[in-house]
Amino acid sequence: MNILITGAASGIGRGLALKLARPGVSLQLCDHVADGLMKTARRCDEQGAHAVPTVLDARDRQGMADWIATAAGERLDMAFLCAGITGGLPPEAEDGLVLEREERVREMLDTNLTGTLNTFFPVVNAMRQQKRNDENLRGRICVMASVAGFVCYPGTPSYSASKAALDRFIVANASRLGNSGISLTSVCCGFVDTAMVKQNRFAMPGLVSTEEAVSRILRGTLRQTRRVIFPAWLVLGSRLMDLLPPRLADWYYVTQPSAQPAGMPDF
Numbered sequence: 026m027n028i029l030i031t032g033a034a035s036g037i038g039r040g041l042a043l044k045l046a047r048p049g050v051s052l053q054l055c056d057h058v059a060d061g062l063m064k065t066a067r068r069c070d071e072q073g074a075h076a077v078p079t080v081l082d083a084r085d086r087q088g089m090a091d092w093i094a095t096a097a098g099e100r101l102d103m104a105f106l107c108a109g110i111t112g113g114l115p116p117e118a119e120d121g122l123v124l125e126r127e128e129r130v131r132e133m134l135d136t137n138l139t140g141t142l143n144t145f146f147p148v149v150n151a152m153r154q155q156k157r158n159d160e161n162l163r164g165r166i167c168v169m170a171s172v173a174g175f176v177c178y179p180g181t182p183s184y185s186a187s188k189a190a191l192d193r194f195i196v197a198n199a200s201r202l203g204n205s206g207i208s209l210t211s212v213c214c215g216f217v218d219t220a221m222v223k224q225n226r227f228a229m230p231g232l233v234s235t236e237e238a239v240s241r242i243l244r245g246t247l248r249q250t251r252r253v254i255f256p257a258w259l260v261l262g263s264r265l266m267d268l269l270p271p272r273l274a275d276w277y278y279v280t281q282p283s284a285q286p287a288g289m290p291d292f
C-alpha cells in the first residue's frame with residue numbers, strides 16, 4: 026500500500042500518517058516544515074511503516090509534479106491533500122477599513138487552492154495509469170475543504186472562498202472520476218484541535234480531537250463518501266444560514282467573536 030499525504034508535519038496530515046503507519050505501508054509525506062515532517066516520518070517508521078519525507082512547498086507546481094511522479098512509484102493507492110493555512114482579519118485601519126491584507130489573501134488562495142491543485146493533477150495523472158483493484162478502483166483522493174466553505178464568513182473571507190472552491194471542484198468532479206476508477210472525497214468539517222486553531226481567541230463550538238477527525242476522514246475516504254461532514258449540526262446550521270439573505274446572515278455573523286478584527290491571527 027502506497028499512500029501520499031501533504032501537510033504531514035502537523036495536525037490532520039500527521040494524524041492520518043500515524044493512523045495509517047504499519048508494516049507493508051509506504052507513506053510519501055510532504056510539508057514545507059522540515060522539523061515536524063521528520064518527526065512524523067520517524068514516528069511512522071517506529072510503527073513499522075516505510076516513510077519517505079520530502080520537504081516541499083505545495084505552491085511549487087513543478088516541484089510537486091516531480092515529487093509525485095517519483096513518489097507514486099508502481100502504484101499510488103491513496104492521497105490525502107491536507108496542506109493548508111488559515112487566518113482572520115487584521116486590526117481596524119486608521120481610516121476604519123477592515124480588510125484582509127492583500128498578500129495574505131493571495132497566499133491563502135495560492136496555498137489552499139492552487140497548492141491543492143498542484144497536488145491533485147499529478148496524483149490523478151499517476152492514478153489514471155494504474156489498473157483497477159479488486160474494489161474496481163484505481164485510487165482514492167481525499168481533499169481537506171472546510172465547513173467554512175459553506176458560508177460567506179466575514180471573519181475569514183479568503184479562507185471561506187478557498188475552501189468553497191475546493192469543495193465545489195472536488196464534488197463536481199467526483200462522479201466522472203469515480204466512473205474512471207478514481208474516488209474523490211471532500212472533507213467539510215468544523216473545528217479540529219490542531220496547531221491551526223490553537224491561537225484562536227474565541228470559543229470553538231463542536232471542536233473535535235485530531236484523532237476523532239482522522240477516524241472520520243479515513244472512514245469516509247474508504248467508503249468512497251463524496252463529502253465527509255462533521256459535526257453534522259454545525260454543517261446543517263451553516264447550510265441554513267447560507268439560505269438567508271446575505272444582509273441577514275451578516276447581521277448575525279458580525280456579532281460573533283470569531284468575526285472581529287484581530288479575533289484570530291492574520292499572520
Ligand SMILES: NC(=O)c1ccc[n+]([C@@H]2O[C@H](COP(=O)([O-])OP(=O)(O)OC[C@H]3O[C@@H](n4cnc5c(N)ncnc54)[C@H](OP(=O)(O)O)[C@@H]3O)[C@@H](O)[C@H]2O)c1
Binds near residue numbers: 220
Ligand atoms: N483544524 C481545523 O479546525 C480545520 C477545519 C477544517 C479544515 N481544516 C483543513 O485541514 C487541513 C489540515 O489542517 P490542520 O488543522 O491539520 O493544520 P496544521 O496543523 O496547521 O497542518 C497543516 C500543515 O500544512 C502545512 N503547510 C502550510 N502551507 C504549506 C505549503 N505551502 N506547502 C506545504 N505545506 C504547507 C502547515 O505548515 P505551517 O505550520 O507552516 O502552516 C502545516 O504543517 C488544512 O487544509 C485546513 O484548512 C482544518
